[in-house]
Amino acid sequence: MSRILRNRLYNGPTTRRYSNLNSPKARRFTINGDRLWQDIHYTAQWSAPGSTSDAGGLCRLSGSKEDKLARDWFVEQVHSLKPKSYAVNGTGSQFVTFPGEDDSLPPIAMGSHLDSVATGGRFDGPLGVIGALEVVRSLKEQDIRTRAPVTLINWTNEEGARFFPPLGSSCVYAGQSTVSAAHESKANNGSGETLGEALQSIGYVGEGPNTFAEFPLSAHFEIHVEQHTTLEEAGKPVGWVEGWQGIDVFEVVLRGEDGHANTYPMFGRKDSLVGASKLITELDELAYSSGGYTTPTNIQSGPVGSCNIQSWTKLVFCNMHRELDGLTTMEQAITAKAQVIAARHGLELDISRIMHLEPGSFWPEAVACVERACGDRGIGAKTLTAHDSTMTTLVCPTAMVFARGKDGISHCAKEWTSKEDCAESALVLGRAVLNFDETLR
Secondary structure (H helix, E strand, O other): OOHHHHHHHHOOOOOOOOOOOOOHHHHHOOOOHHHHHHHHHHHOOOOOOOHHHHOOOEOOOOOOHHHHHHHHHHHHHHHOOOOOEEEEEOOOOEEEEEOOOOOOOOOEEEEEOOOOOOOEOOOOOHHHHHHHHHHHHHHHHOOOOOOOOEEEEEOOOOOOOOEEOOOOOHHHHOOOOOHHHHHOOEEOOOOOOEHHHHHHHOOOOOOEOOOOOOOOOOEEEEEEEOOOOHHHHHOOOEEEEEEEOEEEEEEEEEEOOOOEOOOOOOOOOOOHHHHHHHHHHHHHHHHHHHOOEEEEEEEEEEOOOOOEOOOEEEEEEEEEEOOHHHHHHHHHHHHHHHHHHHHHOOOEEEEEEEEEEOOEEOOHHHHHHHHHHHHHHEEEEEEOOOOOHHHHOOOOOEEEEEEOOHHHOOOOOOOOOOHHHHHHHHHHHHHHHHHHHHHOO
């Protein structure tokens, strides 16, 4: 065969293109972008008073009265759709299941979180829950029935903003923790409050399923704003998430010696806060030298007063890296630096790793369903942080849909995803679920 003929057959204008590889139901599925947009902004009213809310952001900490109001709204919305079942589990997560053609199959879930960080935007978390709600509404309106049941999940304490650790409920579901341990999660401000007490106070501790063993899923899908600029730089409104980078969280406690801040000689002081400050600068250098990310997330010290040397300091920081070897190297480097700093300032050092998430990839068969749903409007990407999906992927096929975010800004009142991109992400979510449902046949 001549080169000219080969080019005509394989590279010419008559080449067959497969532009839509979605299932038949996915191809005819649509969503109501206006309704989705209205609900995102309507629910943003439940935000604690302060500068974040004043700037148009979201402050809806887990277990707060604002969290309760958003949850109550969610209950009203799903009950109007006549679900097969509704339940709140022991860690406060809401599970809403709608029947399929074959209810013997485990449900396909769509989940994210309605709570936020203290200085959040309107999209991180809520887009995933409200987008999933819009998918179910649209399926019903278009009389599209899935073979498997469909479950909506509002996961509790994904952020870990008020109570540590994050992924508070999904990690229990995936068998990485227990309900009692989640209830004992302590407030980050040192007040002694617990997640269990907060959930009890708003009436959201229930008898629903807590683990995969109690409530198996066929798959789990989640929309999330990207929190990076990969989609924006590529000019794509949506993306399929291939995996995540690794995350380590460390708690460092430095103990020095009480003393008068005004009168003690500078030489010989055992000031724990000075030691912590030097460790913080080492963290900053570590990020640049290792090709990773790191930052302090919580600093507490005492005794509180106007003229007290700070004899104890607690510092919490996180290291992130795309590669496991890089994450391990970062841990070794900062541990060694902490020991040198403590010795130089005569401080006692207690350092412990309190969270470890290795880099990983989502299930290829679930990711493929999202990729097909995105078509040429999407691109593959990785998430640089943890989500509830990084827990569900331990027990069932899981994939995520990214929605483009302006300038990659997140955990800030300036976080923004356009109306059109929110609608596109919900459309992709619904089509991905329908694609996966077709594979169950």
